[in-house]
Amino acid sequence: MEHFSSNFSAPFIRRPVATSLITIAIFLSGVVAFRFLPVAPLPQVDFPTIGVGAGLPGASPETMASAVATPLERQFGRIAGVTQMTSSSGLGSTGITLQFDLNRDINAAARDVQAAINAARSQLPADIPSQPTYRKVNPADSPILLLALTSDNIPPAQIYDAADSILAQKLAQVEGVGQVFTWGSSRPAVRVEVNPNQLNSYGISLEQIRKSLQSANANLAKGALSDSRQTWAISDTDQLFKAYEYDPLIVAGHQGAPVRLRDIAKVVDSVEDTRNLGLFGGKRGVLMAIFRQPGANMIETVDRVTALLPFLRASISPSLHLTVAIDRTTTIRASVHDVEIALMISITLVIFVVFAFLRNVWATIIPSVAVPLSLIGTFGVMYLCHYSLDNLSLMALTISTGFVVDDAIVVIENIARHIENGMQPFEATMKGASEIGFTVLSMSTSLVAVFIPILMMGGVVGRLFREFAVVLSAAIGVSLLISLTTTPMMCARFLRPKAGQHNRLYRFSENAFNRLLRTYDVSLRWVLRHQFLILLVTVGTVCLNVYLFVKTPKGFFPQQDTGRFMGLIQGDQDLSFTAMSQKMREFTDIVLHDPAVDSVTSFTGGGSGGSTARMFGQLKPLSERKISVDQVIARIRAKTGKIPGAALYLQAVQDLSVGGRMGGAQYQYTLQADNLSDLTHWAPILQQRLSRIPELRDVNSDQQLKGLQSMLVIDRDTASRLGVAVQDIDNTLGDAFGQRQVSNIYKGLNQYHVVLE
Numbered sequence: 034m035e036h037f038s039s040n041f042s043a044p045f046i047r048r049p050v051a052t053s054l055i056t057i058a059i060f061l062s063g064v065v066a067f068r069f070l071p072v073a074p075l076p077q078v079d080f081p082t083i084g085v086g087a088g089l090p091g092a093s094p095e096t097m098a099s100a101v102a103t104p105l106e107r108q109f110g111r112i113a114g115v116t117q118m119t120s121s122s123g124l125g126s127t128g129i130t131l132q133f134d135l136n137r138d139i140n141a142a143a144r145d146v147q148a149a150i151n152a153a154r155s156q157l158p159a160d161i162p163s164q165p166t167y168r169k170v171n172p173a174d175s176p177i178l179l180l181a182l183t184s185d186n187i188p189p190a191q192i193y194d195a196a197d198s199i200l201a202q203k204l205a206q207v208e209g210v211g212q213v214f215t216w217g218s219s220r221p222a223v224r225v226e227v228n229p230n231q232l233n234s235y236g237i238s239l240e241q242i243r244k245s246l247q248s249a250n251a252n253l254a255k256g257a258l259s260d261s262r263q264t265w266a267i268s269d270t271d272q273l274f275k276a277y278e279y280d281p282l283i284v285a286g287h288q289g290a291p292v293r294l295r296d297i298a299k300v301v302d303s304v305e306d307t308r309n310l311g312l313f314g315g316k317r318g319v320l321m322a323i324f325r326q327p328g329a330n331m332i333e334t335v336d337r338v339t340a341l342l343p344f345l346r347a348s349i350s351p352s353l354h355l356t357v358a359i360d361r362t363t364t365i366r367a368s369v370h371d372v373e374i375a376l377m378i379s380i381t382l383v384i385f386v387v388f389a390f391l392r393n394v395w396a397t398i399i400p401s402v403a404v405p406l407s408l409i410g411t412f413g414v415m416y417l418c419h420y421s422l423d424n425l426s427l428m429a430l431t432i433s434t435g436f437v438v439d440d441a442i443v444v445i446e447n448i449a450r451h452i453e454n455g456m457q458p459f460e461a462t463m464k465g466a467s468e469i470g471f472t473v474l475s476m477s478t479s480l481v482a483v484f485i486p487i488l489m490m491g492g493v494v495g496r497l498f499r500e501f502a503v504v505l506s507a508a509i510g511v512s513l514l515i516s517l518t519t520t521p522m523m524c525a526r527f528l529r530p531k532a533g534q535h536n537r538l539y540r541f542s543e544n545a546f547n548r549l550l551r552t553y554d555v556s557l558r559w560v561l562r563h564q565f566l567i568l569l570v571t572v573g574t575v576c577l578n579v580y581l582f583v584k585t586p587k588g589f590f591p592q593q594d595t596g597r598f599m600g601l602i603q604g605d606q607d608l609s610f611t612a613m614s615q616k617m618r619e620f621t622d623i624v625l626h627d628p629a630v631d632s633v634t635s636f637t638g639g640g641s642g643g644s645t646a647r648m649f650g651q652l653k654p655l656s657e658r659k660i661s662v663d664q665v666i667a668r669i670r671a672k673t674g675k676i677p678g679a680a681l682y683l684q685a686v687q688d689l690s691v692g693g694r695m696g697g698a699q700y701q702y703t704l705q706a707d708n709l710s711d712l713t714h715w716a717p718i719l720q721q722r723l724s725r726i727p728e729l730r731d732v733n734s735d736q737q738l739k740g741l742q743s744m745l746v747i748d749r750d751t752a753s754r755l756g757v758a759v760q761d762i763d764n765t766l767g768d769a770f771g772q773r774q775v776s777n778i779y780k781g782l783n784q785y786h787v788v789l790e
Contacts, residue, residue, distance in 0.1 A: 170324040313356070335362045364596040614638075773789050
């Protein structure tokens, strides 16, 4: 092995030009790779997750679960690699989240999901407005960017239309964007508000009104006319776009006279769903939440969206104000920058420590070259492994600073020893490198061996810390290469024997080191004379470590202060949309007036139901607020706990989230049963027991079973005698109370609806 080491280092010592070129190549490869390395908070550990959504306006949660969610789930259950499947059904909407194995390709999984949706289409309700859609996004994750669209003189319906028809389409095309949600309102629509008393007096049913409105619009091919010289395209007035155009529409006849729509209903230009409200800074607005695809780089995705914002602002009315409400990458950039500064400080401190002990300029410069060169060369390995500049990889580089300098110092010390004994620098380098090569190799190998168990770990923990172990091992490997090539070459060319008397600083430090050595000698002799006592101290230290290990709190990942929080507002289950909107305004005002809060957005309605609302908040920089996000949440909790009829559950947004189910707390416990009655019985008991644990806060459940419900009991004998089918009864109820979309209005940018109620 000694002969191998000598042969390995000798060519690099004899050929300084070639060695310098190799060194420059390592440096340039690392610099170029550094420019292409993405920036992220943590290594890529996202599970491939796909969210599927379906809507049926007016349908109850039970109907959505049985008629929509169940057929889809049966088809999704046949897809290979599904590790978790959860669904949530609300008023008129169903969301299904599929989580796949870590090694599953998300694009291949998406194709399987689309095939399953197509297979389930025949089992879904015939009147479902559109086919279920899927997105490569984790709904339990927080949005990477939240945009707010506001205006002082444009109504919410038109604001939403601009966001949904123009902005959301462009944003969804950005690379890395998984899904764009638009909250706070709904698309413009013509609403037909029927007067039931007038219907009764004319003897007209709601189904007649629905069929009349359904046939009021068409958008079919009409052909063309031509002669020997010209061609004319044929068009007609087959569509009605505004509310006043529907007023004279004849819907039935009564006693020989036509009954027009204005005689029995009020027709207004409004929105598809009136139960929607979005707030930004306490004022009404439309919110656009941008979620990234699992595996996409967060920083790069946000940068692409930010670069697109000027174009988006130019494509909408000047009266609309597009604002970045929450940017998730602000604290990520700051934390990565802080780690980079810590890395530079550690390199500087290592150089100063080396100089303090070696007290030789060239002996300090040589390892000072080896340390940054080893770290820069590691960037090339990171690029080849498709890693990113994140907190863990930069922490690995910071820790490796102390490791990589050891190899160079060992080589320099051995060579300097031979020079002090009178050998020429070249001969001393050849001999010293030959002697120490195997030692440096064994040191580096033993350090890398420590991380082998981490490299072989599986699951989320293994995926999370594998990058840390690989980066640290790569830095040690590059350091080994530099220490056996560049460092001996520089020693042979630049180290020289010390001539003349040493200066006062050298003599002072030498005396200090000698005193330290004598102190160590005295203490070592004392230890050798009291071996039994030292053995007892050693055993006691081991026992103390075991005790502290047992008592030390344990967790998956430290709680982060990302400067952001999100919340769930859960009201009494019988709250109306109007009452819930007022509660949301009260909570939003309280949170917004906290001195540590910078901005707050909130929304309610839509598929989430009338008794729940969501909230997202951005805190001021830590230098201004002085307290952590958990302390801010505790302070807000004390204020919001006084509002009756609803509760606000806040949690700090974390860069690492596991699971695909969105909830009102950071940790979730899922209770499963074969039938609904068991869940109804045991879920409240479990929630009550968990609430008694003093370490837990904000215990809540997404089980919503205590809302008010009006049950109609159908007299089937009477219905059969009158010739009324059960389906007709359901259709009539849906026409009256389900905000039923009965007709389509086709325009250039989007399709709109006529809503019957």
